[in-house]
Every structure is written in C-alpha cells, then in structure tokens.
Amino acid sequence: MSLPGDPRPEGPAHDPPEGPADDAPTPQGPAHDAPTPQGPADDARTPQGPAYDLPAPAGPAAAPPPEGPAYDLPAPQVVRDREWHRQSPKMLVIHPFRVLWSMAVPIVIAFIGINQSDGTWSVRLLPVLVIGALALGLIPWFTTHYRFTETQLQVRKGLINKSETTAPLDRVRSVDLESPPLHRVLGLARAKIGTGVDESRVELDGLAQDDAAQLREYLLLRGAGGRAGTVTGAAGQSPGSMPGAPGLPAGPGGEQPAGEQPAGEQPAGGRFDPGQPGSAGLAQEEVLAEIDWSWLRFAPFSLSSLVIVATALGVLFQFGDDFGILSQDRVEGTYEWLLAQAILALVLGGLLVLLVGWLLVSTANYVLQWWNLRLVREPGGTIRLTRGLLTTTSTTVEEARIRGVQLTEPLLLRAVGGGELTSLATGVGSGGTTKLLPPCPRRVAESVGHSVLGTGERLLDPTGDTPHDPGTGGDDRLDGPLTVSVRSHGPAAHRRLLVQSLWPTLFLTAGVAGLTWWLSWDWWIVAAVAVGAGLVNLGLAQLAYRNLGHQLTSEHIVSRSGALQRQRVVLERAGVIGWVVRQSFFQRRRGLADLLATTAAGPEVVTVSDIPLPWALALARQVNPTVVDQFRSAGEEP
Amino acid sequence: MSTTTGDPALRDPARKVSSRAIGYWTTTALIWEGILVAGLSVVYFVVLPERWWWATAILVLAVVGAIVEVLIVPRFKYAVHRWEVTDSAIYTRSGWLNVEQRIAPLSRVQTVDSEQGAIQRMFRLASITVTTASAAGAIEINCLDQDEARRVVADLTEITSRDEGDAT
Numbered sequence: 001m002s003l004p005g006d007p008r009p010e011g012p013a014h015d016p017p018e019g020p021a022d023d024a025p026t027p028q029g030p031a032h033d034a035p036t037p038q039g040p041a042d043d044a045r046t047p048q049g050p051a052y053d054l055p056a057p058a059g060p061a062a063a064p065p066p067e068g069p070a071y072d073l074p075a076p077q078v079v080r081d082r083e084w085h086r087q088s089p090k091m092l093v094i095h096p097f098r099v100l101w102s103m104a105v106p107i108v109i110a111f112i113g114i115n116q117s118d119g120t121w122s123v124r125l126l127p128v129l130v131i132g133a134l135a136l137g138l139i140p141w142f143t144t145h146y147r148f149t150e151t152q153l154q155v156r157k158g159l160i161n162k163s164e165t166t167a168p169l170d171r172v173r174s175v176d177l178e179s180p181p182l183h184r185v186l187g188l189a190r191a192k193i194g195t196g197v198d199e200s201r202v203e204l205d206g207l208a209q210d211d212a213a214q215l216r217e218y219l220l221l222r223g224a225g226g227r228a229g230t231v232t233g234a235a236g237q238s239p240g241s242m243p244g245a246p247g248l249p250a251g252p253g254g255e256q257p258a259g260e261q262p263a264g265e266q267p268a269g270g271r272f273d274p275g276q277p278g279s280a281g282l283a284q285e286e287v288l289a290e291i292d293w294s295w296l297r298f299a300p301f302s303l304s305s306l307v308i309v310a311t312a313l314g315v316l317f318q319f320g321d322d323f324g325i326l327s328q329d330r331v332e333g334t335y336e337w338l339l340a341q342a343i344l345a346l347v348l349g350g351l352l353v354l355l356v357g358w359l360l361v362s363t364a365n366y367v368l369q370w371w372n373l374r375l376v377r378e379p380g381g382t383i384r385l386t387r388g389l390l391t392t393t394s395t396t397v398e399e400a401r402i403r404g405v406q407l408t409e410p411l412l413l414r415a416v417g418g419g420e421l422t423s424l425a426t427g428v429g430s431g432g433t434t435k436l437l438p439p440c441p442r443r444v445a446e447s448v449g450h451s452v453l454g455t456g457e458r459l460l461d462p463t464g465d466t467p468h469d470p471g472t473g474g475d476d477r478l479d480g481p482l483t484v485s486v487r488s489h490g491p492a493a494h495r496r497l498l499v500q501s502l503w504p505t506l507f508l509t510a511g512v513a514g515l516t517w518w519l520s521w522d523w524w525i526v527a528a529v530a531v532g533a534g535l536v537n538l539g540l541a542q543l544a545y546r547n548l549g550h551q552l553t554s555e556h557i558v559s560r561s562g563a564l565q566r567q568r569v570v571l572e573r574a575g576v577i578g579w580v581v582r583q584s585f586f587q588r589r590r591g592l593a594d595l596l597a598t599t600a601a602g603p604e605v606v607t608v609s610d611i612p613l614p615w616a617l618a619l620a621r622q623v624n625p626t627v628v629d630q631f632r633s634a635g636e637e638p
Numbered sequence: 639m640s641t642t643t644g645d646p647a648l649r650d651p652a653r654k655v656s657s658r659a660i661g662y663w664t665t666t667a668l669i670w671e672g673i674l675v676a677g678l679s680v681v682y683f684v685v686l687p688e689r690w691w692w693a694t695a696i697l698v699l700a701v702v703g704a705i706v707e708v709l710i711v712p713r714f715k716y717a718v719h720r721w722e723v724t725d726s727a728i729y730t731r732s733g734w735l736n737v738e739q740r741i742a743p744l745s746r747v748q749t750v751d752s753e754q755g756a757i758q759r760m761f762r763l764a765s766i767t768v769t770t771a772s773a774a775g776a777i778e779i780n781c782l783d784q785d786e787a788r789r790v791v792a793d794l795t796e797i798t799s800r801d802e803g804d805a806t
Binding site: 579588605 | 647648736737738739740743770771772775
C-alpha cells in the first residue's frame with residue numbers, strides 16, 4: 001500500500017485550525033472521550049496485541065500512543081495520485097437503471113397511449129425511448145470527476161451547468177457509506193462526506209466498496225487529526241472520567257495510556273506496518289451494540305411503519321368496494337340475516353388480517369432496516385453505525401460532536417419495557433439526530449446510551465463543585481444520566497398542567513353545547529362529552545406531570561417530558577450555548593418558567609418546561625456559573 | 639426548593655434602548671393601525687349595506703385596539719425592553735405579559751448583524767441581532783441609538799473574534 005516515499009498529507013493536519021471549542025467553565029463531558037476511542041472496553045483490545053507487536057521488533061521507536069497507527073494510515077491510492085478520477089465503470093450499469101426507473105411511468109404511459117392509437121408506431125418508438133433513457137443515464141458518468149489535492153477533495157459535475165464542490169480534508173467530520181441493492185451486486189458504494197455545521201455534503205458515488213471503506217477511514221482520521229489539538233487538550237484534565245482510559249492494559253508493545261498525549265506531537269513516522277491499515281483500524285474498535293434478534297419482539301409495538309400498513313389497508317378497502325359486498329341494497333330480503341353475519345365475519349376477518357399484516361410488515365421492516373446492526377467506537381474518536389439488509393448503510397459521527405442522546409418511549413413500547421435511542425450531534429444534517437438503536441429493551445438503550453456518552457455507570461459527584469440535587473442524592477450515585485431519577489417540578493407545575501388540560505375540555509363542551517342547541521339534541525350528550533373529555537384530558541395531564549422532570553448530573557442536563565410518548569433528553573453541559581427563560585403571564589403567577597437550553601446539536605434546543613423559577617436559575621448557574629452569576633439580583637448572595 | 643443555591647431571580651439587564659424608540663414604535667404602529675382601521679372603515683361605511691351590530695363592534699374594537707397600540711404599547715415596550723453586554727455574555731429581557739430573558743455567552747456567538755430600516759433611519763435607530771449555532775438562540779436588541787449600535791457591534795465583533803473554534 002504505502003511506499004517509503006509516501007507523500008503524507010498529515011503534516012498540516014496536526015496544526016489545529018481551531019482553538020478551544022469553547023471556554024465554558026464546566027468540565028467538558030464526552031469531549032474527554034473523544035481522543036480515547038478505546039473506551040471502557042479493555043477486553044476488546046487484548047486479542048489484538050499481536051497487531052501492535054508486528055513492528056515492535058523492527059522499529060524500537062519509542063512507544064507511540066494507541067492513536068499512532070491510526071494517523072499513520074497511508075493515504076489510499078485515489079488520494080495519493082492527485083489525479084482526476086471518474087466513477088467506477090460499473091456505474092454505467094447503474095445510471096441508466098436509475099433513469100429508466102425514474103422515467104418508468106412516462107414511458108409506460110406513452111407506450112400505452114401510442115399503442116392504442118397506432119400499433120405499428122409503438123414497436124419502433126419504444127426502443128428509441130429506452131435507448132434515449134440509457135444514453136441520458138450515461139451522461140453523469142462522463143461528466144463527474146473527482147480528485148484529492150493536498151488539502152481538498154474536489155468534485156466536478158454537470159454537462160451544461162458545471163459545478164465544482166470542494167471539501168477541505170482537515171475539516172471532514174462525517175463520512176457515511178451507503179450501498180443500495182444494485183450497488184451491492186456490483187460491489188460499489190456511495191460516500192457522503194460532511195465537513196461542517198449545517199452544510200450540505202459532498203457525494204462521491206460509484207466507489208469500489210474496498211476503496212470506499214479505506215477512504216472513509218482515512219478521511220475521518222485525517223479530519224480528526226486536523227482537530228486533534230482541540231479535543232485532546234480538554235481530555236487531559238479529567239483523569240478517571242473513563243473507567244478504562246487510564247489503566248489501559250498496555251499491549252506487549254507497551255503503549256501509553258490513551259489521551260495523555262496530544263495527537264499533534266506524535267511522530268508522523270511510519271511505525272505501523274503499512275500493509276494492513278485496515279486491520280489496524282479494526283484492531284481498536286470497541287463494539288457498543290450489535291443486533292440481538294430477541295429485540296424483534298418490540299417491532300410490532302413501534303408505530304414507525306404504521307404508514308405502510310395504512311396504505312396497504314387503503315388499497316384493501318378499495319378492493320372491498322369493487323366486490324360490492326358491503327353495498328346497502330344487498331342487506332335485505334330473506335338473506336338479510338345471513339348477510340349480516342357475513343359482514344360481521346368479514347369485519348372480524350379484516351381486523352385479523354390487519355393484525356397479522358401489521359405483525360408481518362413491522363417485523364419485516366425491522367429486519368430490513370436493522371439487519372446486521374453494529375454500533376462501534378472507532379479509533380480516532382468516531383462512533384460508527386452499520387446496518388441494513390438490502391441497502392447497507394454506514395453512518396459515522398465524530399464523538400466530540402455528539403452532544404447528547406435522547407431516549408424515546410412511545411406509549412406502546414413503554415408498556416412492554418422498550419425504548420429507542422437517538423443521538424444529538426452537531427453538523428450531521430437531518431435535524432442533527434441519528435437513530436442509534438432500533439426499538440429494544442430500555443435497559444439496553446440506557447447502557448448503550450451511556451457508553452456512547454462515555455459516562456456509563458459513573459459515580460455522580462455530590463461533593464464536587466457541581467452539587468447535584470439534594471432530593472435525589474445519595475441513593476442514585478451509581479446512575480448515569482439516562483437512568484438517574486428526575487426531579488419532579490412540584491405542586492405548582494402539577495396544578496398548572498391540570499388547569500391547562502381543562503381548556504380543550506371547555507372548548508369541546510362549548511362546541512357540542514352549541515350544536516345541541518342548534519340541532520336540539522338531548523342535553524345529556526353535552527354532559528357526557530364534558531365528563532368524558534374532562535377525564536381523558538385530566539388523565540393526560542396527570543401522565544404529563546408524572547413524566548415531567550429534570551436533573552443535573554456532573555456532566556449532563558437531563559430533561560424528561562411527554563404524556564403519551566415519554567422522552568428523556570440528555571445534553572452535555574458543554575453543549576449548552578445559551579439560555580432562554582420564558583414566563584407566560586400564568587406561569588409568572590405560579591412562579592414557574594420554561595427554561596430553554598440552546599445548543600447546536602440535534603433539535604437545537606432542550607426545553608425544561610414548567611420548572612419553578614428559582615430552580616431554573618440554579619440549573620443555569622450550575623452549568624454556566626460565570627456567565628449567569630453576573631446577572632443575579634444584587635444582595636442575594638447565599 | 640433549591641437549597642444549594644439560594645438564587646431566586648435574575649436582575650434586569652442594565653441598559654434601556656434609546657428613548658427615541660418610543661417615537662419609532664408609535665410611528666410604525668400608527669402606520670399599520672391606520673391602514674387596518676381605514677380598511678375596516680371602508681368596508682363598514684361603503685360595502686356593508688346594513689350596519690349590523692357585530693360589524694360595529696368589530697370596528698369599535700379595532701379603533702380601541704389601535705389607540706392602545708399607538709399610545710400605550712410603545713411606552714410599555716420601552717419600559718420592559720432591556721439589554722446588557724458584558725465581557726463574557728449578552729443578556730436581554732423583553733415582553734410585558736409574557737416575559738422572556740435570553741443569555742448567550744459571547745464565546746458561543748457566531749454572527750453579529752445590525753440592521754436599520756427606513757423609518758428607523760429617520761429616528762437614528764438600529765437593531766442588532768446576535769446569532770449562535772442554535773436556531774433557537776438568536777438574540778435581538780431592537781432600536782438602539784445608531785451610534786451606540788455601531789459601538790456594540792464593533793465591541794462584540796472584537797470580543798468574539800478573540801475566541802477561536804466553531805462555537806458549537
């Protein structure tokens with residue numbers, strides 16, 4: 001792979017282009033973990049010892065930290081040769097398919113239309129259409145070029161409207177790979193390369209799968225190298241934040257503990273056997289989660305594939321119309337009774353079909369999406385998710401960009417003890433959230449969430465400078481942010497939620513009363529609606545209150561909310577980039593407020609609603625003491 | 639209650655906006671409310687054949703609303719809009735019935751914009767918008783004296799450019 005005279009673009013990569021990511025005075029949560037990708041999984045490393053041993057006898061070079069080999073990855077051929085490249089020739093198969101697929105409907109319509117008017121034409125025209133589509137499909141292959149320069153990836157596209165996109169290599173933050181079925185058959189992959197906050201990504205289609213994998217690894221490490229100084233700087237201050245990090249059982253090669261040495265200071269020399277960069281990368285990855293097919297039992301309880309079933313159902317009903325079984329005029333005469341029974345049977349049968357259909361569709365969807373799920377922490381500080389049965393996808397998020405996670409428990413899933421885990425990250429597009437796990441047991445979601453955050457089962461520090469809530473102290477000291485009990489918002493919030501729930505009841509009742517008066521219905525209907533809606537709404541409010549709460553751990557803010565769908569959002573303290581305190585007129589009367597922690601990650605804001613005002617301010621103060629303290633009321637020094 | 643930190647309240651930000659803002663808000667309210675009332679009047683006196691009681695009620699409400707908007711609201715706004723910029727943070731407060739307080743550490747500020755509409759220029763006023771990496775985190779200070787706005791923008795730009803990093 002790499003030659004002795006291998007041009008190494010790493011040089012500039014080690015100059016941190018950015019200073020400290022933030023000057024927030026609080027310790028930066030998972031940032032600690034970023035440069036110590038080995039994480040808590042000491043055991044994952046032991047078998048790989050030999051990988052490190054290989055070069056040891058040859059080069060007595062002082063033991064570099066575990067990242068060493070990672071940064072020394074030789075650049076793949078496509079990167080090194082600095083030439084303009086085309087997509088793989090196999091794309092000449094895929095492009096026309098795409099065009100045909102997207103033009104299928106017009107072609108069929110044209111074909112049928114022509115066929116009806118004049119039979120002979122169609123035979124001649126169809127090949128023309130198809131060939132035209134194929135030719136059209138070839139254009140992208142001829143017009144798309146890409147190349148790597150010393151510092152950039154450049155992609156040129158377009159026949160008439162030419163465009164050139166560039167991506168600075170030192171700023172690469174995410175490289176996602178995707179292989180739809182046709183790509184897989186041909187051994188190809190598509191890469192999407194993201195470089196910054198909220199920017200669109202550069203897409204490289206038609207890479208050979210092996211090249212794509214190498215490129216991904218190289219680009220991510222290169223990008224991480226560009227920022228290494230930043231991240232590692234923060235890491236040094238937190239010894240012991242990671243159970244595994246300081247006491248890494250150094251392999252026979254005798255490495256140093258991870259994260260102790262800024263990557264920028266590493267010798268760039270090739271310590272690693274350049275012949276197997278791939279195995280080097282694999283050697284250190286830590287598996288956070290893999291698919292467990294017993295989770296399949298949760299598939300029917302997640303409603304995310306409901307849309308598909310609803311569509312199928314709509315089609316079914318249309319057939320029902322065609323059969324005319326349900327039409328009114330049949331239900332009369334001597335067969336009336338029989339037909340009524342038939343209809344009953346039909347309805348029950350329909351429900352059964354619906355149920356079975358739902359089970360099948362939701363299970364199939366689960367299998368298709370989550371086949372071969374692997375969530376791993378890679379060297380270089382990235383979290384990588386691979387999954388998919390037909391279309392395989394690989395999503396990589398830089399760990400330092402993961403500012404938090406969210407645990408969602410929809411009603412049905414909660415009833416059977418399941419949950420879904422999502423990460424909140426900055427600059428990954430699509431709302432900044434990435435599903436990390438399928439519906440799975442809540443405990444699994446919690447522990448995987450903790451290991452993604454890098455704070456699993458950590459001891460909260462009740463004596464440190466971030467005193468956590470006295471109400472939940474003591475007993476919960478072994479909790480992580482996803483399991484710690486939340487602090488309820490008290491009677492004022494409870495009353496407010498209950499009173500708020502009366503409004504919809506009131507409007508509904510008024511509406512029904514109006515109708516009753518207008519159409520002179522019986523008045524008991526109004527009473528029934530008022531009582532029924534009132535009870536439902538009060539029940540929902542009660543649920544909402546029970547789910548409402550917040551907590552502050554040594555590194556995270558936790559906010560839980562929701563009535564039917566409960567969600568717990570965990571946001572790294574260092575991820576907070578501002579505060580908003582909102583009080584409506586009614587909230588002020590009750591001494592409550594909505595506290596919004598703004599962030600660049602995920603949905604860009606984490607709301608703690610109806611929290612007593614003093615608690616809100618205490619929370620903000622504990623997260624950003626220096627910033628918030630200066631705006632406190634005078635003379636209130638505790 | 640929170641016993642660890644006996645901290646019941648944030649104080650108000652130190653500074654008010656320019657007092658000429660009252661004139662500006664009055665003018666804009668006059669224009670918009672004038673258009674609204676004029677439109678309603680045309681409908682009421684010209685289009686409607688009979689003067690239904692509810693139409694009269696709407697018109698009266700609109701006129702009362704307009705008077706409140708023009709004479710009272712600008713003074714309230716001036717009373718409740720406050721702002722402050724320190725070395726480390728920007729802090730604003732707005733709203734009368736629904737109060738909103740916003741704080742952003744300057745280290746997380748991404749852009750500082752100032753803008754001045756035509757009417758604002760007549761009153762020598764300018765507004766500042768400070769954005770962070772969060773869509774929910776933008777902070778506006780409306781209707782500063784334009785010289786002061788220029789100074790604040792310069793200061794903010796100077797302070798925030800000291801911090802490197804991408805402020806996320």
